[in-house]
Amino acid sequence: MWNLPLVSALAFLAGTWIFFDIHELWFIVYATVYLAIGWTAMAISKHINSSNKGNDIFPFSDAPNTAVFICSHILDGREKILFVSHDADDGAWQFLCGKEHNESDARIVSLKYVLDLDPTIVNLKDLPLGHCAERESKNDKWVIAKN
Numbered sequence: 664m665w666n667l668p669l670v671s672a673l674a675f676l677a678g679t680w681i682f683f684d685i686h687e688l689w690f691i692v693y694a695t696v697y698l699a700i701g702w703t704a705m706a707i708s709k710h711i712n713s714s715n716k717g718n719d720i721f722p723f724s725d726a727p728n729t730a731v732f733i734c735s736h737i738l739d740g741r742e743k744i745l746f747v748s749h750d751a752d753d754g755a756w757q758f759l760c761g762k763e764h765n766e767s768d769a770r771i772v773s774l775k776y777v778l779d780l781d782p783t784i785v786n787l788k789d790l791p792l793g794h795c796a797e798r799e800s801k802n803d804k805w806v807i808a809k810n
Contacts, residue, residue, distance in 0.1 A: 672698030727773060727774060727775035728775065730771050731756040731774050733771075733772055734758070734759045734762075734769065737760050743800070749787075750793070751810065754792060756774060794810060795808055
């Protein structure tokens, strides 16, 4: 997508060239400045992204900023993650404490936040869609089953 500013500036320049007299210098100056700013911003963004590559290899196939469901009991520190579901219909992740819940207990956080909260969930990075994992305590092994 780095070439998007170039394409839009060239399209703007071509449009001004076609519909306006070429001697209207301010339209060309505007398109050139627009191109320069856009290209500079994209170059900076590309440099930042390339310098960050490889620093943080995220173990899940989903992106670190993937929105996931977690219960409030885990977020406030009262409970541990004892039940994880990777839903088949929409690919959503749910991290629950194994107790009864209602809608008001649901919170949305990033997958990276949950991994930082409980690094043991890395063992579920390959949990297939339509499956769940459960354990009795944080120190127990995950038991995987089909939902």
